[in-house]
Amino acid sequence: MALLEVENLEIAVSSKGKLLPIVQGVSFDVDDNETLGIVGESGCGKSLTSLAIMGLLGGTTVRITNGNIRFEGVDLLTLPEKDRRTIMGNRMAMIFQEPMTSLNPVYRIGDQIIENLRQHENLSYAKARDRAVELLTLVRIPNPGERVDSFPHQLSGGQRQRVMIAMALSCDPKLLIADEPTTALDVTVQKEVLDLMADLQKRMGTAIVLISHDLGVIAETCDKIAVMYRGRVAEAASTADLFTELAHPYTRGLLNSIPFVDRDIEWLEAIPGRVPTLEEELTGCAFHPRCALATDLCSLIVPDTSQFKPGHAVQCHFPGKVTS
Amino acid sequence: MNAVNFLRATFKGRKLATVGFIWLCLIALAAIAAPLIAPFDPLEIDPVGRLAKPGWPNLFGTDHFGRDTFSRAIYGARMTVIIGMGSVIVALVAGGAVGMLSAYFTRLGHFLMRGVDVLMAFPALLMALVLITLLERSVYNTILVIGIVYATTTARILYGMTLKLKGEVFVDAAICSGAGHNSILFRHILPNLVSPLLVQASFIFAFAQLQAAALDFLGLGLPPEVPSWGNMLSEERIYITRAPWLLIYPGMLIVLSVFSMNLVGDALRDSIDPRFKDDIAGV
Numbered sequence: 018m019a020l021l022e023v024e025n026l027e028i029a030v031s032s033k034g035k036l037l038p039i040v041q042g043v044s045f046d047v048d049d050n051e052t053l054g055i056v057g058e059s060g061c062g063k064s065l066t067s068l069a070i071m072g073l074l075g076g077t078t079v080r081i082t083n084g085n086i087r088f089e090g091v092d093l094l095t096l097p098e099k100d101r102r103t104i105m106g107n108r109m110a111m112i113f114q115e116p117m118t119s120l121n122p123v124y125r126i127g128d129q130i131i132e133n134l135r136q137h138e139n140l141s142y143a144k145a146r147d148r149a150v151e152l153l154t155l156v157r158i159p160n161p162g163e164r165v166d167s168f169p170h171q172l173s174g175g176q177r178q179r180v181m182i183a184m185a186l187s188c189d190p191k192l193l194i195a196d197e198p199t200t201a202l203d204v205t206v207q208k209e210v211l212d213l214m215a216d217l218q219k220r221m222g223t224a225i226v227l228i229s230h231d232l233g234v235i236a237e238t239c240d241k242i243a244v245m246y247r248g249r250v251a252e253a254a255s256t257a258d259l260f261t262e263l264a265h266p267y268t269r270g271l272l273n274s275i276p277f278v279d280r281d282i283e284w285l286e287a288i289p290g291r292v293p294t295l296e297e298e299l300t301g302c303a304f305h306p307r308c309a310l311a312t313d314l315c316s317l318i319v320p321d322t323s324q325f326k327p328g329h330a331v332q333c334h335f336p337g338k339v340t341s
Numbered sequence: 342m343n344a345v346n347f348l349r350a351t352f353k354g355r356k357l358a359t360v361g362f363i364w365l366c367l368i369a370l371a372a373i374a375a376p377l378i379a380p381f382d383p384l385e386i387d388p389v390g391r392l393a394k395p396g397w398p399n400l401f402g403t404d405h406f407g408r409d410t411f412s413r414a415i416y417g418a419r420m421t422v423i424i425g426m427g428s429v430i431v432a433l434v435a436g437g438a439v440g441m442l443s444a445y446f447t448r449l450g451h452f453l454m455r456g457v458d459v460l461m462a463f464p465a466l467l468m469a470l471v472l473i474t475l476l477e478r479s480v481y482n483t484i485l486v487i488g489i490v491y492a493t494t495t496a497r498i499l500y501g502m503t504l505k506l507k508g509e510v511f512v513d514a515a516i517c518s519g520a521g522h523n524s525i526l527f528r529h530i531l532p533n534l535v536s537p538l539l540v541q542a543s544f545i546f547a548f549a550q551l552q553a554a555a556l557d558f559l560g561l562g563l564p565p566e567v568p569s570w571g572n573m574l575s576e577e578r579i580y581i582t583r584a585p586w587l588l589i590y591p592g593m594l595i596v597l598s599v600f601s602m603n604l605v606g607d608a609l610r611d612s613i614d615p616r617f618k619d620d621i622a623g624v
Contacts, residue, residue, distance in 0.1 A: 071517050106518030119510040123532040132528070133518045184518070 018090055019046035020224050021070070021192055027083035028065050028074065028248075030295070036082065037295045040065055040248045042322075043084075049191065052218065052225040054239030054256075056232055056271070060292060062248040063228045064114075067196045070226075071111050072101060088192065107137040110185035114197040116178035120169035126180045127153075127165030130187055137188045152183040156213060175206035179213065186217060193218075194226045199234065211238055232271055236260065244268050247292060247303040250322075254329035264331040266308050266338075302334065310338055351612040358608035361601030368598055371418040379412035383568045392584045401590045404577055413568040414590055420569035421550060421598060424484055428549035429542045431488020436495025437538065443496070444503035445526055454500060460493045469552055473561045483562050487552045491545045502537055506530050536613040543609055547602030554595050570595050 028040035040062040047053045055063045068074050069081055072093065086093045088109060093101065113119040121129060130149040134140055140148065146165070153161035156179040169177060178198060185193055195214065199207035215238055218225055229235050235242055236256060243253040244267065252265035263269050270288035290307040293299050302308070305315040314334050325336040352359045371378055380398060387407030395402040401410035439457060443450030460468065469486050476482040506512065507530070515529045556562030557571025558578075565572060570591040577587035 073513055073516060102519040102521060104519070105516070106520075111514070111517040113510050113514060115510050119514045121511040121515075121529055121533070123535075136519055136524075181514070184514075 019048050020051075020089060021047040021226070022087040023066070023070070023084070024087070025084040026066065026069060026086065027081065028062065028069055028079065029082045030079045032078075032295075038082070038248060039079075039295060040069075043245070043248075043250050044322075045243050045250065045253060047192065047224045047226060049224055050218070050222045051241070052215075052227060052239045054235035054242045055226065055228045055245060056230065056235045056242060057245035058230055058292065060247075061245040063230075063245050064196055066245075067111070067194050067226065067228050070194060071105070071109075103137070106133055106185075106190075107188045108190055109192045110188070110190040110194070112178070112181050112185050112193065112195040112198045114200055116174050116181055116201060119181055120177055122169055125166050125168055126172070127167075130165075130180070130184050133184055134187050148187070149183075152187055153180070155186070155217070156180070156183045158183075175202055175210065178202060178206075178210055182210070182213065182217070186221070186223070189221060190223060192224045192226070194228070196228045197230070198227070200229070200231075207234070214238070232275060244271070249303060249332060250330070251304065251333070252329075252331045254326075258326060258329045262326070262329075262337065264325040264329060264336040265304075265333050266310050267304050270307075302332075310335055347612075351608050355604075355608050358604040361604035362608075364597060364601045365605060368418045369422060371415050372422040375415050375419050379409075379415040381409035381412040383408060383413040383416040384566065385409075392580065392587075394584075395586050402584065402586045404573070404584075404587055405580060410573070410587060410590060413573060414570070414594060416568040417570040417573065417591065417594070420480070420563065420567060421553075423480065424487065424553045424563075424569075425546040425549050427481075427484030428487040428491060428553075429545050431485060432491035432495050432545050433538060433542060435488065436492035437499050437534075439492070440496035440499030441503045441526060441530065441534075444500045444507060445522070445530070450500070454496070457493050457496045457500075460489075461497070465490045465548075465552065466555055469556060470559070470561060473556060478561065478564050480563055480567065483553060483556060486556075487549045490552065491548065495541055495545070498537065498541060499534060502534055503530055506533055540606060540610040540613060543602060543606035547599045547606060550595060550599050550602070 023046065024044050026040060026043040027038055029036040029038045031037075043062070043066055045053060055066065057063045065074070065079070070086055070093070074080060081094060084094075088104065091104075093104075096104075120126060124132075127146060127149045130152060131142065131145040134145045134148055135142070150161045150165050153164055158164050158176060158179055164172075169180075172180065178201075182198075193214075198214070199210050202210060211234065214225065217223065227235065227239055239256055241253070241255045242259050244251045244265065246267050251267045252259065252263075254264075259268070263272070267288070270286075273286040274288060276285055288307055293303070293306065299306075301314075301316040301318055302311070302320050305311040308315065312334070318334075320332045320334045322330050322332050323336060325331045352362060380400075385408060387403065389407065390399070390403055391405055391407040393399050393403040393407075399409050399411065401414060404410055404413070439453050443453040463471070469490050472486040472489060473482060476486070512525060512529055515525050520529065553562055553569070554571035554574065557569055558575040560575060562571055563569050565576065573591040574588055574595075577584070580587055
């Protein structure tokens with residue numbers, strides 16, 4: 018049994034009385050001490066998937082219409098709210114994209130960490146404060162003893178993201194979901210934060226789900242990768258397998274559109290066209306209007322998930338036919 | 342940021358608001374120490390010395406019962422503060438609760454906020470008049486009625502702000518850390534609403550004075566024997582030609598106090614609102 022199992026997840030948005038599916042048939046699992054990267058462009062449903070796992074799709078417009086999410090064997094979707102709250106922030110935690118707004122501006126950062134600690138663990142204020150200073154040291158905040166009394170606006174973006182990481186790690190979670198944790202940070206800080214996460218994972222054995230649109234970040238930090246396109250997992254494999262042999266033309270397109278410093282090319286290849294909007298009726302494979310290899314079959318029938326190689330799943334009628 | 346620094350920052354370069362603040366401090370002092378300051382019992386009747394001109398020992402003259410107007414004005418300050426604070430508390434607690442809960446529990450909000458809309462459709466004074474005629478004249482009922490009138494606007498303002506805060510990432514982060522509804526509402530959202538509440542309180546305090554004076558004047562506010570500025574105006578209005586000072590003093594007190602409260606409210610809003618705050622804008 019894997020730590021986190023997502024099975025056939027379907028999320029739909031209701032618009033003008035119609036239910037439009039935005040995430041369809043997404044399945045993956047994450048084991049202890051493993052990092053799963055979910056990659057895809059804006060609107061492919063990667064963030065929604067993470068919000069669904071954390072139970073943040075409380076609204077009436079966007080809701081889960083099918084599927085299972087199991088954490089340590091417990092189905093999170095049918096779990097009563099009260100029991101769910103004992104898991105959240107404790108065995109499972111999340112880091113958000115915007116470090117600027119994810120801390121409450123009216124509380125000192127120490128108090129925010131302390132509150133999370135005391136919510137889940139029976140600790141005195143003084144003990145919790147010591148833990149908070151320890152955690153700030155762990156995430157390499159300079160002068161943690163003083164910084165614990167700072168307000169969020171007194172910290173830089175990178176420091177705030179570290180505080181968020183400290184907060185998320187405060188109760189030694191088994192699973193950490195990081196939704197584009199480095200997107201709002203500049204490149205050097207980005208590297209520091211990613212290194213920090215990898216380091217902490219090594220030390221604590223936390224499983225991480227890293228969501229990003231940056232294939233480079235994902236390739237460097239993850240054990241396995243799920244590439245999402247328009248609400249579906251186009252291709253999923255271990256990082257090594259995925260990059261040795263690409264099975265899906267979309268992944269190829271993503272790779273081709275990354276500029277490399279050491280490659281001298283005239284033109285950067287881009288995937289032609291754009292992601293079809295939700296309202297657009299689309300038959301067949303969601304990628305076929307943009308795919309160079311598309312045939313009539315692609316425009317008529319949605320491809321099933323097939324095993325291209327053992328442990329290398331792909332949703333394509335012609336897996337592996339991609340050329341660079 | 343301690344209180345002295347805050348006051349200094351708020352009133353720096355605002356002479357008029359500073360004067361208003363000092364004036365309000367004097368009113369507060371008069372309210373607290375009324376028995377020590379007032380030279381006479383505000384209820385003591387002296388038929389011989391009625392309608393005396395301002396002078397000594399009756400600084401503001403005497404009214405048609407021979408009561409000392411200065412002493413009544415001092416005790417009136419006490420009523421001003423009680424009515425103001427009471428109305429602010431009622432308005433903020435009731436309006437705040439309705440606004441926050443409506444925004445947080447959207448479905449409940451559909452019902453509650455439509456109720457607020459209906460109440461807001463009535464002119465403030467008309468609504469106060471309707472409510473007060475259903476109840477009897479007393480200090481508590483006056484506070485209650487004025488509080489309810491201003492609870493509607495407070496509810497509207499807090500509704501909007503809570504809706505906005507509810508969408509902030511730190512609220513999502515709180516949910517993710519396992520916080521329940523109570524914790525999110527009172528520990529994460531409410532502290533962010535303190536500044537707008539404070540500003541709202543200062544304006545309600547000022548408007549409550551006008552409402553209270555208007556109710557008193559119409560004979561529907563405080564019971565007539567209670568010395569309040571509004572009651573003084575109401576009782577003595579027929580003497581406006583014979584003894585104009587009976588109206589000028591309480592009238593001036595009301596005008597000056599309300600004006601001061603508005604000035605202080607403006608200053609508070611400017612110093613609390615981050616858009617006017619230079620230490621957040623950096624540089």
